[in-house]
Amino acid sequence: MIRSYFKTGWRNLLRSKLHSTLNIVGLTFGIVCFLLIGLYVFDELTFDQHHVNAERIYRVVEHKDVRGEATIIAAAGYKLAEESKHSIPEVETTTRMIRTGRANLVDPENPVPFQETVTIADEHFLEIFDFPLIEGDRRTALKEPASIIINEDLALRIFGRTDVMGKSLQFSHLPFPLKITGILKEHPRNSSFNFSSVMSESSFYNADFFKETMTSDWASNGFTVYALLRPHSNPDSVSKKMTRLVLSNFTPETGTKFSYRLQPLKDLHLKSANIFDGARNTNVESIPQGNPLYITIFSFTALFVLLIAAINYTNLTTARASSRVKEIGVRKVIGAMRSNLIGQFLFESWLTTAIAFVVAIGVVHVVLPLFNQFANKQLSLFSVDYHFWIYALAAIVVIGFLSGSYSALLLSRLKPVSLLKGLKLQSTGALSVRTGLVVFQFTISVVMIIGTLVLLLQVRYLNHTDLGFNKDLMVVIDVNTGKARSNFETIKDQMSKIASVKNVSVTSRVPGEWKSLRTVKVRSEGSTDELGISYLFGTDKDFMKTFEVTLLRGRNFREAYDSSSIIVNETAARMLNITEASEQTVEIPALSRGGSFETLDVPFKPRVIGIVKDFHFQSLRDKIQPLILAYNHNPIHVIDYYSVRIAPVDIPGTLNKLKAIMVSNDVDDPFEYHFLDDQLALFYVEDARRQTLLGWAALATIFIACLGLFGLATYSTEQRVKEIGVRKVLGASVVGLVSLLSRDFLKLVLIANGIAFPIAWWATNRWLQEYAYHIEVGWWVFVLAGALAMGIALLTISYQAITTAIANPVNSLRSE
Template structure:
């Protein structure tokens, strides 16, 4: 066989060469190739490539200007015109496709915005990719803790001793205190955060007033956000004014005003005081000189661009270990957590030096991010499947159009281009409608999820690029199969209207319908289980009565010292049933105090337990049941404790008869230390055992708990808990406020209903359930739109058959069964596939909860029955309409 010139160089020559030169140049090159191929074919091919390259000269290149561009423009304009006419001519199918795509894209956009917001937490800082939080891992006699905190010296010396560390900053939480405008002394109870002068160098908190370089440098200076400025001063023009801080005698000068943080920020403080305000205090001088291994600060490091976080953390560990004096049996190490990982990947890390209002931020969960990401993609995918199904089903209605176009010379590539343009046109219309719908829904959605999402010019360009790319891909992919199918057949077959339905096409459509409903059924089951789980969390018996309990914050020493007087005055209010004081309350949103405890005389290591300081009215007020022993009675019980059943089991106590235990250590700032300066343990006796009650979220298992008398050496009272009658609630609250103000004039009346606070534990669960529920409904709706379209087309294809069957005596029920049977079978197959997948998925998900409902067969049966009923209704509408049509009209149809 004679050697042939290389194919691609020859194509390149024909593409660029002028038509009047092409025959001559191509002929000469081929003739030369054939001569050289007789000696060496391989060498001839290489020479041919080189000759083609040499022919690529300016005089040989043909013009690519107007004629071709003009023709292409006209051709594409024609394609758009034809596509628009087809949309308008086939209103039902166009409406079904556009509606399905619009819903799918709208779901994708809403959930996508939510997921994008979660994934971009804390990325508003310019150096976010180089900022790391210091995490301490400590093990004392085998007991390990992981704390997001560090020491003063670690932050200070790392900056100068570790070359890879560009900068560091320290933060500490001063606690809640009154901030007062001296000229208008109305107290505002706020959590005060303290930071060093490098804080605004590491983080980007832009100041609308003040100098970022010096705002936190001088002692007794503070920066506040615009919202706090308006609340205290009714103005944001407050630079240079003073604030009185109830924990300090010297006023604080306002040296900066910063804007409110974005909602996707782990930092929610509204004020920051300069660390230098404490430099002259004796306790802080000790800290500056000797603090190498405490957990009193949140420490953040800004690393150099090429630094290795693992290597830096090892150097930090060596730095501390070479300078700190640790107790025997203590192991200590440090690691660095990227700022961008704090929101989603902090499970198991104790935020020992909290510097944010953690109760206002829900910890992110990467599992839900994956679930919602898949849900958003599946909603878009299901909409694309709908379009593919309806396009392939209706392919035979466009056979004549395609046949004529092929007969007059249309190439297959032209036909594919036309159908893809139609698909993109449909997708573009749906995309525009989806954006409109999402912008109408976003205000309500933002209120529901507690975010500030937007879809417009201000939306991150990465979100737009990702969305447009995915929507375009879905549009092209959805139209590709129909385009390839219609452009494949020969003109004669198309003009004779031979069937385009091949076995493979039917199998593909059936598979896509099954896939759609499988996804929808899994999401419906997930929604049902999540809905029931949220109900379970809200209705589970907590072991105490949460209803009509008003919890009042105690913020001043005066309100603590005269609590007996306050209690007696509150008890005199007719609508007050019971009053108690305690250091913490069940459902606490602050940090519970933890202690180490062991039986006196035991040689075993002490065990960890939670602790609440409470008075003798605590059990009665919260209606907690005593299982054994007795309650607190008199101040003589200040050396007594009551334990819950879990703690009793931990201490191997079966009944309370005055056993003495030792409490040698208490946790402060995330680390255990001696209770007193003398390093003597607190040795109370156990006088009672209460039944276990859920003092934490139902996400957590019940832990050991110690109830110490309110006059204990570990923790002062922090709350009044008042059980009130259900009548005249506002009047009761007004009376309680009067009593509190009269006994602590500078303490603002802060209260909440315990039931509402407990409900906050499960707000995120309710939000996720609602989000998943709406997406599940949307996917079912989209799938049913496609099913309706396919059923409509199927019945139209069998109009004559139905007419003949009616003439021969078939009933409406027979005909509806005939037309619906095939589609119901697909939905049943989807259920069979979906049920095991759903069981595995929800069972895995429920393990996230320490207490959860048991899966029952009826939960899956309910989802199965719901989808089958919805599918039957969807299909039967068109089937019944066709079945009741006069058979004469059906048989006349051409």
């Protein structure tokens, strides 16, 4: 029976090459989109799942409330990690991590400095995580003091090869060399960890500051702690036990409450939006945070594209059904049962889907390298987890069934006598189903067109809106050593003498900062108001001129005279109830380096000398927050950048001169720079990728929908051939006939627009709420999307309509 189904199905595919090609092309487009988006979504959902015990690994997260001020920090104390595995039966083991500041990592035999951020971890790190070692013993690699493991990339950069086991490295934060005890394989792209080196925690056990940490640190935010729980343990129960363990050994300050919870490793990528990584154990600059909303959007997009391809198959098959009625009648007369006919049509559907699936795999294999480059992924069809193929094949089988079931049920129920008389399929119910499917297709297509347009406009807004400062032609140079900081006046003076340099400023952070920002608690001196929270930048007197920030009231800094002066933005002025900058004294008693606040030994009491216009110093996803600009000689934050505004002439030459100045003042400090506008664009690079991905999916959707519309137009004109012949004989014009044939289809697209507009309005406005600053969706977006859908639909059906309208009526009326 299967053999018979295959022969008949194959012959039908070959007999109607145009129909078969349209079906295969439509399904191929749908499956290609489904596979590409599916790979992207699967990759996002399987972040960090390559570890064998991933289901049992949890990150310890602290929930702290200080007098109503709530923070969530992915950090904990040394003793919590150490004692949990001894005091809590469900905890099999734990590991601690610290991330150092950037410093030089040097091969003593070839002292070329490389600026690196080294991770410090205890000996259990490689027991919990399955980061593969190319060389080295994972049980002992991080056990001995002065040990370090590095990845392939770092080994190649420093030594030019990877066989460097046993060699020494000098880290500028340490007085002793580090022995390389392991070579790490490069991390997979879908990992929340991207360190290039890990140093043994035992390297610090003899240091006085670490000895104190080992004996008394119960509640700091100095470590990121991961716990491996025993099988079938309840993480909520373990969280409560951890909280009780800490509180039994540590008494928090009055008004402070805290507790711990365990965050599953698999949730780190997609569910950490409100969690601050206080110990900075991942390189947040290069691992974009996942967004569950986009995962949902893309998942539904993939399914809708595949479903639209199935609807397209149904419409095209039904349009061709009239040519097979006699075949079905003969089969019924010679004894074919309805179940045999249903099986035949379903098998043909699966055969067509299987061919499209094979073609789609070939297409995806060809385009995947470009897709990976665009999406910043390492996706592969042939190394992906087998679960992906199970889901994909299940979806293809279901789509094949849905594609063929309607036409199978429709054609198999007709009586043989009617079929052999040459019945034309004019069932009102069948027609209404087909038109309904076309409306559904175009509804989804119009929603996706509107979504793509809105995302395009929002990304354009993010990249081109006025930020309140000038980001163009701004070179930002990292300051990595004390020499470059202490000698900054000389360096600034040398830079200013370069003809193509307009202005130079030194700051602790820059607008659009990608690193953690320092925050302080502040209020007007003598005020009984609650302490407010403000961000703080250390700046110099040239900051406003260099960044072109507007001073609204008061004055700018003046040399060392203003070491205890500050300038605030409008938002901070409102928080402090300051309308004029008249040297009011404010009190700053506490600061935060990214985690919880710590009290200053001596409160900082600066004078407010100026108010600047609000500018966006963070992503446009965030509302402008209070900001304090403190003079560079302040007790909160030292300088970390040189910001140089240059002229648009001989930029490479200018960069070489800037590099020469930096190297001459500190030969050990490599010249690291970037252009500020490029760095700011990285905030929205994921939005741009998603906009492009959604745009291509929308194009595929509208293309497939048009194939379905073409099928319906073919079916409809086939039924009306004699009517058109009569009308032409009676004097109807070609234009009038084309209008007659097109009118009904354009009504379907109009109905689809009416359904799509409110859905798209709700969905896009909900998505835009992610951004504190966003576009307003104008009426013209809906008009444009609707007009595009109408235009594309008209082009699709015009060929069939014109061909029928200009045909010789004699051919259609000859049998009458």
